[in-house]
Amino acid sequence: MDRYIRNRIYLSSDDQEKLKNYPLLIAGSGIGSNIAECALRTGFEKICVVDGDLIEDSNLNRQNYTENHRGTPKAVALYERLKSINSQADISFINGFITPDQMPETGKYNAAINALDFHDRTPLLFDEQCLKNGIPVLHPYNLGWGSLVTVLTPQGPPLTTIGKTENFSELEVVEYAAGYRRFWQKPERWLEETIAQYKNESELLPPPQLAIGSWYAAAMCTHLLVKMATGKFYKKFPEFYLCSLFQEEVLNDSRCLSQNLNGLKKN
Amino acid sequence: MDRYIRNRIYLSSDDQEKLKNYPLLIAGSGIGSNIAECALRTGFEKICVVDGDLIEDSNLNRQNYTENHRGTPKAVALYERLKSINSQADISFINGFITPDQMPETGKYNAAINALDFHDRTPLLFDEQCLKNGIPVLHPYNLGWGSLVTVLTPQGPPLTTIGKTENFSELEVVEYAAGYRRFWQKPERWLEETIAQYKNESELLPPPQLAIGSWYAAAMCTHLLVKMATGKFYKKFPEFYLCSLFQEEVLNDSRCLSQNLNGLKKN
Numbered sequence: 001m002d003r004y005i006r007n008r009i010y011l012s013s014d015d016q017e018k019l020k021n022y023p024l025l026i027a028g029s030g031i032g033s034n035i036a037e038c039a040l041r042t043g044f045e046k047i048c049v050v051d052g053d054l055i056e057d058s059n060l061n062r063q064n065y066t067e068n069h070r071g072t073p074k075a076v077a078l079y080e081r082l083k084s085i086n087s088q089a090d091i092s093f094i095n096g097f098i099t100p101d102q103m104p105e106t107g108k109y110n111a112a113i114n115a116l117d118f119h120d121r122t123p124l125l126f127d128e129q130c131l132k133n134g135i136p137v138l139h140p141y142n143l144g145w146g147s148l149v150t151v152l153t154p155q156g157p158p159l160t161t162i163g164k165t166e167n168f169s170e171l172e173v174v175e176y177a178a179g180y181r182r183f184w185q186k187p188e189r190w191l192e193e194t195i196a197q198y199k200n201e202s203e204l205l206p207p208p209q210l211a212i213g214s215w216y217a218a219a220m221c222t223h224l225l226v227k228m229a230t231g232k233f234y235k236k237f238p239e240f241y242l243c244s245l246f247q248e249e250v251l252n253d254s255r256c257l258s259q260n261l262n263g264l265k266k267n
Numbered sequence: 268m269d270r271y272i273r274n275r276i277y278l279s280s281d282d283q284e285k286l287k288n289y290p291l292l293i294a295g296s297g298i299g300s301n302i303a304e305c306a307l308r309t310g311f312e313k314i315c316v317v318d319g320d321l322i323e324d325s326n327l328n329r330q331n332y333t334e335n336h337r338g339t340p341k342a343v344a345l346y347e348r349l350k351s352i353n354s355q356a357d358i359s360f361i362n363g364f365i366t367p368d369q370m371p372e373t374g375k376y377n378a379a380i381n382a383l384d385f386h387d388r389t390p391l392l393f394d395e396q397c398l399k400n401g402i403p404v405l406h407p408y409n410l411g412w413g414s415l416v417t418v419l420t421p422q423g424p425p426l427t428t429i430g431k432t433e434n435f436s437e438l439e440v441v442e443y444a445a446g447y448r449r450f451w452q453k454p455e456r457w458l459e460e461t462i463a464q465y466k467n468e469s470e471l472l473p474p475p476q477l478a479i480g481s482w483y484a485a486a487m488c489t490h491l492l493v494k495m496a497t498g499k500f501y502k503k504f505p506e507f508y509l510c511s512l513f514q515e516e517v518l519n520d521s522r523c524l525s526q527n528l529n530g531l532k533k534n
Contacts, residue, residue: 002324009464009475010411034482041328041478057269061308066351084333144277145490197276208276211308212493215301215486216510219479223412223512226479233516241515243483245490248508249500 003086004043011043015230019043022229023090025106026050027098027126028115029074031140031214033064033081035113038218039225040082045089047082050104051075052097062142062211100125107133111228113221114139117206118169127152127159136228138221139237141170142213143191146244148177149220150237157238170207171195177240190246216243270353271310278310282497286310289496290357292373293317294365294393295382296341298407298481300331300348302380305485306492307349312356314349317371318342319364329409329478367392374400378495380488381406384473385436394419394426403495405488406504408437409480410458413511415444416487417504424505437474438462444507457513483510 004016011019023046024039026032036047055069055077069077075093082091094104099122106112112130114137116123130137131154139159141148150173152159163172178191198207220241227234235241271283278286290313291306293299303314322336322344336344342360349358361371366389373379379397381404383390397404398421406426408415417440419426430439445458465474487508494501502508 003327005325006328006473006476008472009461009468010477038478038482043328058272060270060352061273061310066348067354068351081333084335085327087334194276201276205275206273209273210277211305212486212490215305215482215489219482219486220512222482223479235516241512243510243512243515245487245508245510248510249502 007043011226015226016043018229019226020045022046022110022225023108024048024225025104025109025112025130026115027104027112028117029053029078030059030063030115030117031142031209031217032113032115033074033078034062034214034218035115035140035221036078036082037064037085038222040085040089040091042222042226044222044225044229045086047089048092048094048104048109049075049078049082050094050096050098051078052095062209062214098122098126103129106130106135109135111135111225112137121168124158124160124168131158136236138224139173140217140221141174142207142209142217143174143242143244144194144208144210144213145190145246146242147213147216147220148174148240148242149217149224150177150240151224151234153236156236159237162238171198176238177242180240181242186250188242188244188246190244219243274310278493278497282493283310285496286493287312289313289377289492290375291315291492292371292376292379292397293382294371294379295384296320296345297326297330297382297384298409298476298484299380299382300341300345301329301481301485302382302407302488303345303349304331304352305489307352307356307358309489309493311489311492311496312353314356315359315361315371315376316342316345316349317361317363317365318345319362329476329481365389365393370396373397373402376402378402378492379404388435391425391427391435398425403503405491406440407484407488408441409474409476409484410441410509410511411461411475411477411480412457412513413509414480414483414487415441415507415509416484416491417444417507418491418501420503423503426504429505438465443505444509447507448509453517455509455511455513457511486510 026036026049029049029051051074053074055065073095075095079093134154137152139150162176181188293303293316296316296318318341320341322332340362342362346360401421404419406417429443448455
């Protein structure tokens with residue numbers, strides 16, 4: 001079977017075996033749908049997806065569902081998509097919402113993706129249970145033009161160390177990341193503007209999200225999962241990863257520009 | 268129809284209209300398959316895909332095809348995938364290879380993606396024709412753990428200014444980008460190692476590629492297309508965009524680390 005021959009150089013057959021036997025729990029199959037597909041194609045062949053939501057029109061701008069899926073459960077549609085990509089893979093699903101009273105078993109997985117909506121304390125309780133069971137938890141956030149990912153580990157602090165515990169939401173994580181970058185003199189102005197606009201909206205709506213952010217999140221999370229499965233270095237919370245084209249522009253506009261000018265003077 | 272309501276804040280309804288009426292030509296539906304899906308979901312509703320290739324097992328590690336597509340034409344499978352996502356979109360396909368004698372009409376598109384394999388001079392001739400017709404051409408390159416994208420414009424130089432014209436290949440573009448970063452004292456060591464390993468292989472094989480690189484390329488190209496369609500700034504060749512998690516680590520390991528230490532000393 002030639003499925004993974006183009007992974008050569010990047011992943012040895014030994015690495016590929018490690019990915020195959022590194023079971024993932026994907027909690028929430030919104031942005032989780034993008035991450036699951038990218039991870040499966042790369043070689044993570046043991047995946048369980050959990051979600052109780054139904055597919056709506058408004059998901060099609062970014063999640064990997066199609067029009068004829070509208071009204072069907074996300075967990076089922078994602079299961080079918082993953083099996084169509086790799087029928088031999090060990091894919092399972094739970095068609096139901098995670099709640100404080102209904103937590104999936106986390107002990108049998110090697111890592112979890114926390115892609116749950118912040119309606120209540122459920123995402124924080126899910127973290128708690130994963131960390132208690134000794135597995136790392138990836139938190140992806142769609143920032144529209146880019147994405148933010150941070151990894152909680154059993155040894156590190158919980159997410160709530162950065163803000164209030166009451167009504168904690170994804171907004172706090174994003175504001176923390178933006179503040180961190182500003183503090184270290186690398187402000188993400190595009191992100192700060194988005195946060196300001198979101199907070200100014202007349203009613204409280206779910207955060208805006210683009211396919212671009214979902215695709216970045218899938219790439220970033222899959223790379224992090226490969227690092228974990230093959231024992232490589234990765235940054236842990238309170239550190240984080242933030243990727244966007246805008247960063248590549250700042251690089252050239254400010255720091256590299258001054259280097260360019262210095263280089264020119266010498267010539 | 269609620270398809271684009273979650274694009275709010277990032278894209279105004281005016282922007283959305285601009286994307287809808289910005290026809291794209293996607294030449295090559297390998298990495299083109301990932302880009303097409305991300306672009307369509309974002310709102311580019313006029314897309315033509317051109318490819319004469321059939322789907323193989325070895326594509327499934329990164330392109331958006333499924334097992335039951337094996338042996339079928341990529342252009343047809345991609346057309347069907349795109350229509351399943353948005354049945355109202357104006358999607359078309361040409362099931363045939365682009366060759367020096369068989370170039371698609373490029374005048375009716377606003378931008379093109381050159382995702383053609385470098386077997387011969389065809390990709391360069393395709394660029395020539397697009398630029399002659401006044402449309403920009405995006406060149407995406409899968410770097411495994413990241414992706415490289417550069418945009419040729421009618422006003423700028425052609426791709427071959429960076430290397431020999433005989434047997435020009437994607438490798439030259441990637442080596443140019445790695446050399447540029449090294450020159451500006453921001454070496455991408457992971458990329459230089461990959462290039463060295465690839466050049467050391469005992470036989471000449473197609474370059475290795477991961478899903479991670481394809482997902483990055485889709486996000487980056489879609490963002491660039493949005494910038495073009497809405498009249499925003501973007502870097503043009505010989506400048507380029509290069510995204511990978513490794514860059515986020517360099518940031519913290521060297522420059523930010525020294526800042527962190529300075530910060531600590533003050534406290």
